[in-house]
Amino acid sequence: MNYRYSKKLDSFSSSAVREILKLTQKKSIISFAGGLPAEEHFPVAAIGEAFQRVLAAGNKALQYGLTEGYLPLRESICKWMSHKGVTVTPDDMLITTGSQQAIDLLTRIYIDPGDVILVEKPTYLSALQVFRSYGAVLVSVDADENGMVLEDLAAKLKEYRPKLVYVIPTFSNPTGKAWSMERRKGALELCRASEALILEDDPYGELKFGDSSIHYPSLFSLDQHPLGSCVVYTSTFSKTVAPALRTGWVMADPEIIRHMARAKQAADLHSSSLDQQTLHQLMEHFDLAGHIEFVRKEYEARMRQMADLLAEQEWPGVTWNEPKGGMFFWLELPESVDTAELLKTAVDLGVAFVPGVSFFADNTGKNTMRLNFTHNDFEGTVTGMKRLNEAMQTVLVK
Amino acid sequence: MNYRYSKKLDSFSSSAVREILKLTQKKSIISFAGGLPAEEHFPVAAIGEAFQRVLAAGNKALQYGLTEGYLPLRESICKWMSHKGVTVTPDDMLITTGSQQAIDLLTRIYIDPGDVILVEKPTYLSALQVFRSYGAVLVSVDADENGMVLEDLAAKLKEYRPKLVYVIPTFSNPTGKAWSMERRKGALELCRASEALILEDDPYGELKFGDSSIHYPSLFSLDQHPLGSCVVYTSTFSKTVAPALRTGWVMADPEIIRHMARAKQAADLHSSSLDQQTLHQLMEHFDLAGHIEFVRKEYEARMRQMADLLAEQEWPGVTWNEPKGGMFFWLELPESVDTAELLKTAVDLGVAFVPGVSFFADNTGKNTMRLNFTHNDFEGTVTGMKRLNEAMQTVLVK
Structure with a gap:
């Protein structure tokens, strides 16, 4: 049977990135990719x-x-x-x-x-x-x-x-x-x-x-x-x-x-x-306000940890700002780096992030990436950052 | 502020019937309108x-x-x-x-x-x-x-x-x-x-x-x-x-x-x-198959009750068939009757149904109506049918 889809169909098409990120469901991969809250704090x-x-x-x-x-x-x-x-x-x-x-x-x-x-x-x-x-x-x-x-x-x-x-x-x-x-x-x-x-x-x-x-x-x-x-x-x-x-x-x-x-x-x-x-x-x-305050503090601590880990890295030409809230760090890499390519290396090394290009309506930002800091525990974040550093070393010029 | 809606907006517009049926949320009204299952049988x-x-x-x-x-x-x-x-x-x-x-x-x-x-x-x-x-x-x-x-x-x-x-x-x-x-x-x-x-x-x-x-x-x-x-x-x-x-x-x-x-x-x-x-x-x-068989029997009994009640009415020119399954009776009234008009009378008398015209893509069927038999208990159905009969008497020629 020949399916006669709507002309709109292409607008729903999956991206190469999404296909790579599917791999991150493997337990061996530490994912900074998803926008996932910390499971251990669900009430x-x-x-x-x-x-x-x-x-x-x-x-x-x-x-x-x-x-x-x-x-x-x-x-x-x-x-x-x-x-x-x-x-x-x-x-x-x-x-x-x-x-x-x-x-x-x-x-x-x-x-x-x-x-x-x-x-x-x-x-x-x-x-x-x-x-x-x-x-x-x-x-x-x-x-x-x-x-x-x-x-x-x-x-x-x-x-x-x-x-x-x-x-x-x-x-x-x-x-x-x-x-x-x-x-x-x-x-x-x-x-x-x-x-x-x-x-x-x-x-x-x-x-x-x-x-x-x-x-x-x-x-x-x-x-x-x-x-x-x-x-x-x-x-x-x-x-x-x-x-x-x-x-x-x-x-x-x-x-x-x-x-x-x-x-x-x-x-x-x-x-x-x-x-x-x-x-x-x-x-x-239930004390929802109290619960949110608890989660907020936990996330702030996780943000601090990732900020400290980022500060320790020697990544020439990579910049970021401390988030004022929410769930993400946003990194800009040197113009020469394509983070969608880098993601492949990273996943091979056991860590994932979201390449920034998907967040730009005008298809720019190929040298950016988003890191989630709320989902992993402290230990996971340390290991993930080590792996991310390994991946970074393959593209950053000393 | 002047809102500039999509041209599609009209396709979502509410019908007069829906507005009338909102009235049926009142407890005093017995509704044969909704496609609601029997609450007392939820597991x-x-x-x-x-x-x-x-x-x-x-x-x-x-x-x-x-x-x-x-x-x-x-x-x-x-x-x-x-x-x-x-x-x-x-x-x-x-x-x-x-x-x-x-x-x-x-x-x-x-x-x-x-x-x-x-x-x-x-x-x-x-x-x-x-x-x-x-x-x-x-x-x-x-x-x-x-x-x-x-x-x-x-x-x-x-x-x-x-x-x-x-x-x-x-x-x-x-x-x-x-x-x-x-x-x-x-x-x-x-x-x-x-x-x-x-x-x-x-x-x-x-x-x-x-x-x-x-x-x-x-x-x-x-x-x-x-x-x-x-x-x-x-x-x-x-x-x-x-x-x-x-x-x-x-x-x-x-x-x-x-x-x-x-x-x-x-x-x-x-x-x-x-x-x-x-x-x-x-x-x-859970024995879902057993539960469904229980509900099915209950609904068949309710269908039988409504079939018997319909058979007792003296409604010249009104026809229906026994449903082979599901949740609804479908009635055809004489061509001269507009069931959307009849609904107003019915709601005044404390009973509701869905005028059939909404089920026709070509806007025909103004003389039809849908009755749900699964939601009301036996007593409710008896009372509802009495009220429906009163409403019917206002439009049916003896």
Whole structure:
């Protein structure tokens, strides 16, 4: 049988890198590649108790649920977000299968083939994949240590009249950077003036390192505009509780939420309501804030360890900055190095990372790489860095 | 802010009917509308035990999983399907967020705007919604008691050269019909000859009533062709275990599965792996076949009760057939009656159904309705039918 696929099919095609990374599932390989939280810190007992509470509440817990999501969970999340300066009601909100689905659903209702989306340079690779699958034209905006460069944003808003601007302003994937307040307010103002909707992806906002007196308010909390918000905000429980529950949420103007809910109804009717109810019980009966603080500290210690190990290396021409939060180090190697090639050597030596090129909409950054520091324990990280050093020695000129 | 939505937006728009049906969430209304299983028969204790087994296996259970789905669950489903004449491996299969997502993902990789999809007349309304959202042109094929009319299918395959033919051959939603063997084999042959891919939606296949010696093999099991299957098969645990776990699966040629997995990666990375692992434990340690047989008998008794109640009514010009399985009765009223109008009266009187027009791609069937018989208990059904009779009396001419 000759299958007659959609013309869109190529936009979903797998990359060579992904094929190599499949190899990293072998136990012998230490992976700095995935964006995996530390398994040993999952609140397993609390999840077990929360689940028993859900089942004890009766058989109705196992029936079909609302597309918009389990109402008590939405209420708990609203309460949670109110401590972060966000005033929303459950009507301004949709529960999704991870924040990945929020990105997908918004693109689905908002983007036509040929529409321009502005993205950070670099940015989350799976968002790029979604945008491309809907035929969007991706344009990168320059970024520095403080976030998107406002002059470049202004110029590109003017030139391309984009419908959407996708950003991870707080502890970016892949760079671990946090935007300054000036950039946050400036970007908001520029996007509102040019009627470009901002999609703010915030999976890492709870994982802040360093000076605890510094706060990074979300663009969404800074916006809260009476004439309709220009920010769609998404976050997830994947990094703070556990990824297996696949539960994220998206907050926006209720009109946008209503349209996204209809798209979700077509996509999967609703997300697992067992997981949603379990998370609701967890939020009500477990010290989630305390748990997050515990995980945050652990991750900061792991970040410190990797920073120290990186500082010990003698890698001429390789630079990085200490992440302000999140889960990743971002390395720039000399221009001559292709990290996708280097990955093959590294995997042979028993260590993996993600070549940076996948995070660039414009296919640049071939000399960059992303290292995850949250998943491996101290010992694993030491061994992994030794192996990475061996791989580095094959490409770096002394 | 002026939101600049996608041109596709209208395809997701809510219907007047859906708005009315929201009212049926009130406790005072007896609903024959939803496709809800009976809550009192959910295997709550077994699900609780299965979940504890998952957590006992260690923290890794809560980590990110594979997009394709939890491998042991895929293996268990393959074993399960082998008793139904289907020989597949986990590579021929993808776990989805309900079978709704399987419909969505296949459409996403297979259909371009303007492509024709043939559908039964009538058929599952949420599949129509998905197809429309991707810009497909829907063409209805005539159906009678034995399934799609082969002459009409042949004519429409020739006229439209459709890429896809969507069918629910075993206990259809909304009609409860089962295709004869002749129609199954005939449709397969015609579709293969014209290179039209068949999407076989089979959520109800386990819920068979009447003569237990009659079997309805899936089109997928009849196909199993060495040169690539022409059938994509999807089913779900929603009707046999519980909907809250939102776990379905899709089986097809591994090339199609590979493409669907890439689309799923963009859509939501993977479905809840907690639910998947729980279902795997359930399949290994619980008598699922025995449970399904218990539910099946219960549903057959409820179907019988509603058949008897319908037979008692004096409704001139109203016809129906006994469902061969599944969850629904399908009623045809006199041509003069608009059931969408009748629904308003019915809801005022405290009972709800789904007007049939939503199940027709060609917007016909305004005088039809779907009644669910699985969700209400005996007493509820008696009361609901009394109220429905009151509503009927307002439109039926004596």
